[in-house]
Amino acid sequence: MKKLFLLLLVILAAGAFIGELMVKDPGYVLIAYNQTTIETSLWVLLVALILGFALLHGILSLISRTQLPTARLQAWKEHRNQRISRRKTLKGLTSLSEGNWAQAQKQLAQAAERSDLPLVNYLAAARAAHEQNNEKATDELLQKARNSTPEAELTVAISQAEIQLSRGQLEPCLATLLRLRSMAPKNTYVMKLLKDVYLRLNDWSALAKLIPVMRKHQALKEDGLAELSRQCNSQLLQESIDKLPVETSAEDRHKALGRAWHNLPGDPGSDPELVQRYTELLVSLGADDRAEQHLRDLIKRNWDEQLVNLYGRVNAENAKKQLDTARSWAKSHSESPALLLTLGRLSMRNQHWGQAVKYFEQSLELEPRSETLAELARLLRHLGDQDRAQALLQQNLNLVASGLPELPMPEAVAEKTPA
Structure with missing residues (x-):
């Protein structure tokens, strides 16, 4: 105031x-x-x-605040189009989630024509058309999405690659993904799709080059990458033999397999499953002596129960030398169930039956395993000790029939004695 x-x-x-x-x-x-x-x-x-x-x-303020009739009409039309587009988009997405593909495709495509952001509608409509196996409509809708928003080429191309992979169009999908990698080399989803394509194409060499990149950018968890790497390396070993001409000599096959082993990335000898695969391939080529030497070197460098078990399955030419090698390990690994099982098998190869029984029994006592039980029971039956083999199996029934559910059993029936 x-x-x-x-x-x-x-x-x-x-x-x-x-x-x-x-x-x-x-x-x-x-x-x-x-x-x-x-x-x-x-x-x-x-x-x-x-x-x-x-x-x-x-006067100037009045003119600036007063719209001409045509401008008001245009604004009304735009507002109406957006309202209709939003309503049809919502209906289309609902139909898409419910699996009503034909209805979803129609609603989403119509909404895209009125929308100021048609990309989402066209991509969703393309997905609905794909679910109906309508390849022509799918490709047309993807192209419309590309034309409507040129700057979203990466998004459209990823959808295209997913659809191509789903169709089984592996070569076109690979071309699309390689183009995407050049556009976005750090995109982990593109790497995952590329990994799936390489797996289905059995392109193990390309996959071997991709795995380190995936590990660098953490495209998969480490355990998944380890399993993928193991599968890839195993297939590379197999491929090194399979790609050779039929007339290739056994010696050349051994050399090719050896080169493939040494060319594997990292330290393949630290992976027991991969070592087992390599050993199996050597054995399949008749190179048991090389397999024995390879396993001996690995075990000497790094003790591994799985490799020791595998050593007992290799039939080297000099069975006595192989047994002596395994016995030398017992000086520092006398309580190893795998070594005792291997010693039992190698004793059988040298026809030391009684010693083999002792080794199997010691291994079974340290670690009850169905594999050890089967070896001991088989040996006892061939030695004519059927009763002992049967008693052994009965005592360790849980090893033979593991995983059985808990069920009620009838009471034991007493044997009738003659009057």
Whole structure:
């Protein structure tokens, strides 16, 4: 209230001062142009200029705030189109989630024509068309998505690759993914799709090159990458033999397999499953002596129960030397169930039957395993000790029939004695 009062006082004082000036000297202004002259006082001219400026400002503001009928109509149409597009998009996505592919395709495609963001609609409609196995419509909708939003080429191409992979179009899918890798080399989803294509194409060499990149960018968990690497390396070993001509000699096959083993990335000898695969391939080529030497070197470098077990399955030419090698390990690994099982098998190869029985029994005592039980029971039967073999199997029935559910059993029936 005080501020308003002070403002009025200031205005009155200013008005009084200006009024006094106007009375004292009104001034004189003459404007002449061609044959026309305008005479007025200075103060009237100032008031006219102020009123003219205010009037012009008001007219311009009114024009800027008032839309022409055509502009209002255009805005109404755009708002209506967006409302219809949102409604059809919602219906289309609902149909898509419910598996109504034909209806989803129609609704989403129609919504895309009115939408200001048609990319999502076209991609979803392409997915619906794909689910109907309508390849022509799928490709057309993908192209419309590409044309509607050129800057989203990566997104459209990923959808295209997924659809090609689902169709089984592996070569076109590979071409699409390789182009995507050049566009987005760090995209982990593209790497996963590329991995799936290589697996289905059995392109193990390409997959071997991709795995380190996937590991660098953490495209898969480490256990998944380890399993994938093991599968890939195993197939590379097999491929090194299979790709050779039929007339290739056994020696050349051994050399090819050896080269493939040494060319594997990392330390393949630290993977018992991969070592087992390599050993099996050597044995299949008749190279048991090489397999025995290879296993001996690995076990000497890094003791592994699985490899020791595998050593007992290799039939090297010099069975006595192989047994002596295994016996030398017993000095520092006397309590190894795998070594005792291997010693039992190698003793059988040397026809040391009694010693083999002792080794099998010691191994079974340390670690009850069905494999050891089967070896001991088989040996006892061939030695003519059927009763002992049967008793052994009965005592270790849980090893032979592991995994049986708990079920009620009848009470034991006493044997009838003759009167």
